[in-house]
Amino acid sequence: MLDNITPVILTYNEAPNIERTLSELTWAKRIVVMDSFSDDETQSICQRHANVDFYQRKFDVLAEQWKAAIAQDIKTDWILALDADYVLTMDLHEELKTLEPTNEIQGYKTSFIYKIDGKPLRGTLYPPVVTLYRREGATYRQDGHAQRVIVDGKISVLQGKFFHDDRKPMSRWHNSQRNYAAQEAKKFQSLPFKAMNLNDKIRYLGLGPLSVIPYTLIIRGVIFDGLAGLKYTWQRVIAEFYLLRARFK
Structure with a gap:
């Protein structure tokens, strides 16, 4: 193969x-x-x-x-x-x-x-x-x-x-997330709410930054990964805030 x-x-x-x-x-x-x-x-x-x-x-x-x-x-x-x-x-x-x-x-x-x-x-x-x-x-x-x-x-x-395993600088990560957020915001503008999946509906309603913390730490279990798990959760929260800002910009 x-x-x-x-x-x-x-x-x-x-x-x-x-x-x-x-x-x-x-x-x-x-x-x-x-x-x-x-x-x-x-x-x-x-x-x-x-x-x-x-x-x-x-x-x-x-x-x-x-x-x-x-x-x-x-x-x-x-x-x-x-x-x-x-x-x-x-x-x-x-x-x-x-x-x-x-x-x-x-x-x-x-x-x-x-x-x-x-x-x-x-x-x-x-x-x-x-x-x-x-x-x-x-x-x-x-x-x-x-x-x-x-x-x-x-x-x-x-x-x-x-x-x-992405090891590019965090400055590059932030720039990428801002660009991703702008494109996702455009997607939400063109997609009817009833056609969204559950994850997109949560993000569309502006609940992403709050919901991502317990979901990532507890349900996905990264709370047991120490500083790496906390850093990953922080990144996900920041990404959701970028999306929220892009939607209402």
């Missing part, structure tokens, strides 16, 4: 992260990296890996960037779509190696072990996402600040997980 998978990664100034991600993909015959004209060491790090094909495209929205990335003459049937801070765990690597998808399965969702400053947390608010899918017929659409891959068929679930 590994020979039939091409990892695809989007990057922009990912020098603090990309080496960890690539180092767990040495099994891949080819990795496609679509970069948004980074001005740090991202390109040089990628080009140290013989199995990486490095491309650049001016960024507009994530969905279009992904469409361009998976259009780079990929020959394998399957694509492993990664952010630059997704690090393959050993369990997931072994699962991919022995995976035997039935014809009806068009994609797989994976869950994440979130890391703060390199420390794994017991829980996360980061949802499972489709990361492995059949190339044929797949496309992307924009969904708020993020993107969603669209496949025509059954989505199954992998048991192995990725580490989500």
Whole structure:
């Protein structure tokens, strides 16, 4: 199965992260990296890996960037779509190696072990996402600040997980969260309340900053992760305040 998978990664100034991600993909015959004209060491790090094909495209929205990335003459049937801070765990690597998808399965969702400053947390608010899918017929659409891959068929679930291990500076995190909040606010403006899921309804009503504290600390269990858990909870609260401000700006 590994020979039939091409990892695809989007990057922009990912020098603090990309080496960890690539180092767990040495099994891949080819990795496609679509970069948004980074001005740090991202390109040089990628080009140290013989199995990486490095491309650049001016960024507009994530969905279009992904469409361009998976259009780079990929020959394998399957694509492993990664952010630059997704690090393959050993369990997931072994699962991919022995995976035997039935014809009806068009994609797989994976869950994440979130890391703060390199420390794994017991829980996360980061949802499972489709990361492995059949190339044929797949496309992307924009969904708020993020993107969603669209496949025509059954989505199954992998048991192995990725580490989500972002070590970029906090100043970069704050800028990203402000941008995400602005895009999510636009999404709420165009989406009828009755069409929202429960999480979006809570955020739309302005309850995100209050609800995220007990949910993250108690229900997700990060209160037992010490300072890393507190930092993660604080980040989630700040992200919700950015969204609240963007909605009423």
